[in-house]
Amino acid sequence: MELSTEDDVNYTFFPVSNGSVEFKVKAKNNAHVALTTQRKQSDPMLEVxxxxxxxxxxxxxxxxxxxxxxxxETPNILSSTEFRGFWIRWDRGSIAAGREGExxxxxxxxxxxxxxxxxxGxxxxxxxxxxxxxxGLIEFSTxxxxxxxxxxVLAGSLTFECCGSHDCHIALTPGPAExxxxxxxxxxxWYNKQSVIRYCRKKPDKVTVSTPKLLDPDNFKKFLIEWRKGKVTVRDRDSDKIIMEWQDFTSFGxxxxxxxxxxxxxxxWRFNHFNNPGAS
Structure with a gap:
């Protein structure tokens, strides 16, 4: 995700889901990073x-x-003419910040x-x-x-890659829980034979399609899930072919x-946390 900040010390916030952030910044001085519980300046808050x-x-x-x-003391740590890379990591109260490559x-x-x-922010x-x-690329295992x-989620879509033998499940919810x-x-x-869209964890499934050997235990497969006004679409990201699609007429946020x-x-899994950052 690329963005610009003005000379006004006003933070631009975005969500994070793991205990780190990596970035590059080009600035003459005073590059500030805030870590918060809300999308605004509010205590408790850490600033680097x-x-x-x-x-x-x-x-x-x-x-x-x-x-x-x-x-x-960090003389000339920033540059107004070139990007400099940094990282910040946190875990149960421990916070560390350093330079890219160190x-x-x-x-x-x-x-x-x-x-x-x-x-x-x-x-x-x-x-x-x-x-x-x-x-914005995050990797982890389940x-x-x-x-x-x-x-x-940051926008109305999710771009990700999955490597597994079968049963890779994705839930879309109005909160951080089932x-x-x-x-x-x-x-x-069904052991890599079919794929479905399910609503509220209830059967019968809303969509069921035959997808033999859709997943690969040795290689990452790329997918895109989009939702707009209750319409949920699942695509193969390499071919852009629609795998499944369903319209929910009682959609939710x-x-x-x-x-x-x-x-x-x-x-x-690999997913891009900042897919389509300009989307609403």
């Missing part, structure tokens, strides 16, 4: 400043209050009162504007368990998706 104090220092701040929790962090801090981080200020490139791994209403897309079910593999299958 790269190239603050006229591009001489970097710091971690909690709840917009001084003194800063961590601080280090495993050793520049800044670390242990928050004694950790909070769930679900949004990241970026901004520039103090005489600086910024151009940002936010990395075990042979019935529980879904939920992530927030709930009604809910769409389920089962790819390569989708804010999260869940992934799982069951019935003896495990899965490996």
């Amino acid at each position: 400043f790269f190239g603050g104090w006229k591009n001489t220092k970097s710091a971690i701040r909690r709840d917009r209050k001084e003194p800063d929790k961590a601080e280090i 495993d050793t962090p520049l800044l670390t801090w242990e928050d004694p009162e950790p909070f769930p981080i679900t949004f990241v 970026v901004s520039t200020g103090w005489g600086s504007t910024g151009a940002w490139k936010i990395e 075990p042979d368990k019935p529980q879904y791994n939920f992530q927030p 709930m009604d209403p809910m769409y389920e897309i089962i790819l390569g079910g 989708i804010t999260h998706f869940g992934l799982r593999t069951i019935l003896g299958a495990t899965g490996h």
